Amino acid sequence: MQNGAKYYNNSVTWDRNTLDDLQQIIDSSKPISRDYFTHKVDRDDRIALELSLGYVLNPGKGKGLSMTRDWHVTYHKSNIRGTDVYYFRRSAVEYVFVMFPGITHAQEPDNL
16 A cells, blocks of 8 residues: 555654653554555555565565564554554564654654
């Protein structure tokens, strides 16, 4: 989905002044399927992030692991102040996508 939720930030580099927002996102989340996640987030952002994490898009024999096949990754939906939030968790790090028109990585979570 080209106009879906945009990649926002991850829990490692999250602004320490707004960690309560991240905690609320995690605490109020519900598990979702990968299919649901991929239909709700921006495709280009998702693919770029997957590649940056070392996943391959079309794995073949000996070519690596796709995120689709990584059973350690879980997918979640949440909401903060009326804004839909989707994230996946990998190696105890949350990668957050926000459904908010015009949001950029540079904006603080308080602006949601």
